[in-house]
Amino acid sequence: MLTVIWGALAARRAQALAVLLLAVLASAAAAAAPSYVAAAGQALARYEVSRATPNELRLRLADPVEYPGVPGDPARTPFADMVKKLTPAGFEVVLGAQSGGVAAGRDGTVTSSLVFRAGVCERVTVAGACPRATSRGQLPEVMVGTHTAARLGVAVGDQFTFGAVPVRVAGIYQPLDATDPFWLGAEYIRPAAAGPTGTSAVGSAEDAIFTAEAAPLTDDQAILYRSTADLYVTERLFDTRSVADLRAAVTVVTRDGSREGLGGGTSLSSLLDRVALQRGQLADGVTLGAGLLVLLCWLVLFVAVGSAADQRRPEQGLLLLRGVQRRRLWALAIGEHAIPALFAIPLGCLGGLTAATLLAAHTLPARADVTVDATVIGFAAIGALGALAAVLLTQARMLSAPVVDLLRRVPARVRGWRATIGDVVAVSVAVAAVVQLRSGGSPSGLALVAPVAGALAAGLLLARVTMIAGGAVGGALLARGRTAGGLALVQVARQPRFRPLIALLTVVVAMLAFTVATSEVASAAYRDRAIVEVGAPRVVEVGATSRSHLLAAVRAADPEGRFAMATVVTGSSSAAGTPLLAVDSDRLATVARPHSSYGMSLADVERKIRPTAPGAPVHLRGRLLTIVISASFDAEVFGGNRVRLAVTVSSANGTRVATSRQDIEPGRKGYVLQVPECAQDCRLVKIDIVAPVVSRNLEVRFEEMRTGDEDGEHETMVLTGAQFADITRWRLTDPDDTFLDATSGTDVALILTVPENRRATPAGIAVADAPFPLPVYLTRSTGTPLGGTHPYDGVDGTPTTALVGGVADRLPRLGGSGLVVDLEYADRLAVASQSGKEEVWLTGTAPVDVLDRLRAQGLVVQSERTITGVRQDFDRQAPALALRFNLFAALAGVLIGAAGLIAMAAAEQRARVAMLVALRRQGLPPRAVRGGYGLPAAVAAVSGGLVTVVIWLLTRSGQRLFSDGRSPVPLPDWPDVGRLLMFTMPTIALFALTAVVLGRVVAASVRRRSGR
Amino acid sequence: MLNMDGVSVGYGDAPAVLTDISVTVRPGRVLALTGSSGAGKTTLLNAMAGLLRPRDGSVTVDGRPLRDRDHAVEHRIVLIPQDNGLAPILTAAENLQVALVAGGVTPPEALRQTAAMLDLLGLAGQADQLVEELSGGQQQRTAVARGLALRGGVLLADEVTS
Known part of the structure; x- marks a missing residue:
């Protein structure tokens, strides 16, 4: 049998080569998807790691016991041994120790931390030197930040105290990169405070003070410190281990650390969740492109090998006529095609890897390695075996046909349920996929390939319509003497093998248009969302x-x-x-x-x-605010319930309530409030009468407001009685329960009345300046x-x-x-x-x-976002990367479609040429000799357009464009037609050109054989 | 009148199949050509139909040399080939129609003649069937119908009764 198979391969080398090439293509397409997903998954993880907060990158373990002394290197302590035992492979450990306290220098004090942190000296620039280990009796050496040194008033070589311990400044440091996760965000390098001394230098006076490995003290009890270990997750870990593995490792460390009594904490799981989400979305998104490529390869094989098999029908018929058993024919068919399919697996792996490498290099936001693993080999095998199945499926009909049927040159038409079973299956799958996609939720399973399934079903149906219509129109043209056009039409429309080819080209055009449209809409959606979410071209978050x-x-x-x-x-x-x-x-x-x-x-x-x-603000300038009030209430009835005066002022340092030290008493009196923030300038917000219990009516007359300083100088009248009495200046803070009135004449004033039994909220008047x-x-x-x-x-x-x-x-x-x-x-x-x-x-x-x-x-500049940057961020997320793969797949699909057209033409060229030569001998003019291959291309252009519209309407809502769900901005309903045509027109032109070349090849062959 | 004078024909560089053949086909006459298998009957008909160019001698139609098959068609030399020469993707009627229109008959007239000729040969019921769906005999009769419908000055029929 092997000899026969080898003979068959040798005899049909061209077909074996075609099967091999197409199976390699299918296998490569299938292998490219997991390769790309793996590479893009790495890139996504790296990108997420680069954007993660420092706390999301580490897991902290802390010694439960505090030890006396200056914080030092815990490397030789039982804590370090325990950390070593607990640390999962691949995590980077930074040991440290720290102690909180107050540092006091010549010029001031600062609340800070005394910290030992392994490796700190490699991450700073130091004026002076890094602290060195000292022996008992020597002053411990420390390194302070620039701002801390300025606050304490110390320079290199000076001393200051931390707690009660004197220390010597060995160096003054500046972090090389304050965003390095080593600094753990604001834990060691604190953000600067806003204020008039705003500066561009990183850090603040509260920055950590770093110690050496060891500095034994004479009096160890002066400071207590606690050892810590930060276990950092690295990019490499994401490359080599799955998110599930890492999550399990974190769980184990946290659990075991807790058992050992270690304190700890981490936000690592939120980073892992994000990476897992992005990777999942990438894998889901790529399914569409991979599915498309594999489907197209299988379809091309179905078309090409099916056409070639048709040409061998008489040969098969003769074999059966001579008594060869059908199972031997099956064995021959399987063997003849299984060998190229098996060869296709390793070649497909290589091809898939090459494609994924090229694609990764051009599309991924970070470097990623493309490697072969079991998944890649498995997918390549599926692609190749699917190709083999497609080949055998094309031959199944021939191998099971009656001998008499096989001896006919053209296969009898399939009628009855067999003729429509393929269409029914395709339509059923498409309907199920679309329904699943539109049922809401996150797309999965069949819904991921809904556009391809929809395009295939619609393509098959339209191809069927084309075949029927083409046959009818061709026949009519022949009857009307339009021989050239009629022949061109019927040559395609009456050849059943052209139907899958037309469906294939339709799917190619439709999926290219759909993918380009999705990419276009995604691009517009990224731009729109970035504009709306950022608000302005640049947005700087600041501290004020x-x-x-x-x-x-x-x-x-x-x-x-x-x-x-x-x-x-x-x-x-x-x-x-x-x-x-x-x-x-x-x-x-x-x-x-x-x-x-x-x-x-x-x-x-x-x-x-x-x-x-409605009015102007009331500005105050002075440290003391005096409000002259005449209060009228029954002090005896109020008893111990105090009535107090509170004033809310707003300055550059914020809004604050200042309360009079003196309670309001019946009669006229000036009440003084301390408002130091108003020394330069502040704004009066409101005046409140705070009376938790109002036993009887309470009336307060505001008669005057003055500002001044403690020494009694610079006293300024802010509001006179008449100005107070202008009730348009004021707004009751509780208009339902309090009343405002004004008197005129000599005792002009503003009167606030608080009725008895009012609920216990301040009754006040606010300045009506807004x-x-x-x-x-x-x-x-x-x-x-x-x-x-x-x-x-x-x-x-x-x-x-x-x-x-x-x-x-x-x-x-x-x-x-x-x-x-x-x-x-x-x-x-x-x-x-x-x-x-x-x-x-x-x-x-x-x-x-x-x-x-x-x-x-x-102002302290904290972070900055730009519309361009946010848009680029969207462009680096999993859905965008998946879209790029799908666009690549759709473009590769165009080449597959052209290959399908060529393969089909090559397979049936002999029969077509023979027929045309026969007709030429009966007088058919040379100009009527046409290939007819333009019809599939033309139909693909039209039906591809129709199918694109159909699948766009049905499935666009299910396409994931953002990793965090939907955009708050509505997506464009339709893509930019110009850009759509920019991709689809060259595709159609390619098909048309291929058809023209194939037609000329046929015409040339006919000319050769008919002598002209 | 179709005339062959001292014609030698062969295929490619192989030795001539027929040498020094002279035949005259006169109008209104039926000429039968017999011979054993491989004697060269089809080769001779192909040379007379313009499909094979003679190595020696000449083939003339009404005194003018026959150049090729298109020239033969112009001079209404009709050929019914051994394999029928039908297009399998066309119906029986279309096979006639295409040949008639190619011969200069107007489409309506071609339709009429096609129907009449198929009826004459008992193929009226098969006119709209694809050739692939006809039996071997029906295909042969379709080819004969096409040959007759073309109303050639010379009708060359190769094994039409086999």
Whole structure:
């Protein structure tokens, strides 16, 4: 049998080679997917590691016992032995020890930590030297940060005390890279505090003070320290171990460490979760492209080998006629094709690896190694064996056909259920896949290949329609004497093997268009989401001492409002709350990036949220504030229930409540409050009468307000009685239960009446220097109509109410839910310092030194995001990487489609040429000799377009574009047609060119054989 | 009138199959050619039909040398080949129709003649069947019908009754 198989291979070398090549292609396509997933998984892990917070990269173990002495190297302690025993393979361990305390130097003190940390000297630049181990009796050596040295007033060689222990400064350090996970974020290098001394230097006075390996003290009891070990996860670990392995290792360390009594903590699991999620999404996303490639390869084999098999029907018939058993024919068919399929597995592995390597090099955000593993070999085998199955399936009909049928040159048409079973299966699978995809949730299983399944089913149906229509039209053309066109049509339409070819080309065109469309929409979605979520071309998160500091600093850095805007963003802690964006509204339209999805213009927002204030703010300047009050209440009835005066003031350092030391007593009296923050300037927010129990009516007359200093100098009248009595200046903080009135004449004053039995909240008057309720622009999703009032937590977190001045579909930075207010007004209404994220929004044209300008105003620059950067981040996530693989697969599919057309033509060329030669001998003119291969290409163009629309409508909603789910910005409904055509037109042109060349080959062959 | 004068024909570089053959086919006459298998009957007909160019001698139609098969078709030399020469993907009627239209008959006339000729040969019921679906005899009769429908000046029929 082997000899016969070898003979068959030798006799049909071309076909064996075609099967080998196509099986290699299928095998390579199948192998490329897991190779790419593995490589991209590595790159994703590296990317996630690069973005992880330091705490997400390490697992900390801490010695339960505190030891006396200066923190030193715990390497030779039982703790280190225990850590060594517990540490899983591959984790990097950094041993340390630390002790909290207060350092006191010549110029000041600072609360800090005395720390030993292995390897610190390699990560700093030092003026002086790294601390060296000292012996008992010597002063321990330490290394302090630049800011700490400045605060303590020490230089190299100086001394200071930590706790009660004198230490010597061996060096003053600056971290080489403060973002190195070694520093554990803010644990050792603390962020600088905002304020007038804002600086660009990293760190603060609270930075860790580092010690040497050993520094025994005479009096060990002076300091207590605790040993620590940080177990770092490395990029290499993600390359070599699965996330599940790492998670198990972390669980074991945590459990065993806890058993041993070690303290610890980690956020490593959140990093592992992210990596696992991204890898899972990548594998799911790549399934579509891999499925497409493998399906196309199998289809091409089905088409090509099926056509070749048809040409051998008489040969098979003769063999059967001569008594050869069918099982031997089966064995021959299997053997003849199994050999190329088996050879295809290793070659496919290599091909898949090569493709994955090339693709990885061009698409992945970080370096990744492409390697062969069992999964790759397994997928390559599936691809090759699937190819073998496709080959055998094409021959099944021939090998089971009656002898009489085999002896016919053209196979009898398949009728009955057999003719439609393939279509029924394809349509059923497609329907199931689409239904599963549209049923919601995360796509899995069949839903992942829904577009391919849909394209195949639609392609098969359209191919069937094409065959019927082509046959009918061709026949009609022949009857009308249009011989050339009619012949070209019927040559294809009456040859059943062309049906899978047409379906194949349709799938190729449709999937290319679909993949390009998805990529296009993804690209637009990444851009849109980045614009909306970032809000402005550049957004710098800063630290400011207060909202007013932020506002003033940004206005000082950009006095003309051309490129910078102060904003505060608060997310609501309660699910029912509304996130808030407070902006320096005059600059909103200039700085924020507009977007069509907002459904409003930023200039409108500016106008609506910044109406004229009802009154001017009341500014105070002086350390002491005196308020002259005439109170009227029955002190006896109030008994021991105190009535107190509280004033809320807002300065550059925040908002604070100052309370009078003296309780309010009946009669006229000046009450003095300490307001040191008002020495330069501050703003009066409100005056409260704090009376927990109001037994009888309480009336308070505000008659005067003065500021001054402790020494009695610089006394200034802030408000006279007449100014107090202007009730338009004031707003009752509780208009339901308190009353405001004014007197005139000589005893002009403002009167606040608190009725008896009022509930126990402060009764107060706030300066009406901002509209209340504050006008806001609100997102439509909240349901509050235009002109309505909407409850929300103010910029200081205090519950309040807004007046809806405009409704938007979306808001910059907040997306589909939130409201935007004017920051200055919101700050004036705020009664507490608490604030959200303080940000400075910048235009793309902001000067290069803008960050220095902000620092010069005392802001601390913490982080920066740009629309471009966020968009690139989206582009580096698993769905984007999967899309790139799928686009590669779709482009490879175009070549497979062209190969299919060529293979089909090659297989049936002999019969076609023979027929055309016969017709030429009967007088058929040479111009009527055409290949007819243009029809599949033309049909593929049209049906590919139709199928693209169908699968786009049915499955686009199920395509994952973002790793964290849906974008708050609606996705474009349709892709950019121009770009779509840029990919599809060359594809159709390639098919058309292939068809023309194949037609010319046929015509040339006919010419040769017919003598002209 | 089709005339062969001292014709020698062969295939490729192989020795000539027929040498020094002279035949004259006159209008209105039936000429039968017999011989044992491999004697060269089909080769001679192919040379007369313009499919084989003679190595020596000449083939003339009405006194003018026959160049090739297209030239023979122009001079209405019809050939019914041994293998019928039918296109399997066309119906019986279409095989006639294509040949008639190629011969210059208008499509409606070609349709009429096709129907008439198929009817004459008892193939009216098979007109719309693909050739692949016809029996061997029906295929042969279809080829004969096509040959007759073309109404050639010379009809060369190769083993049409076998």
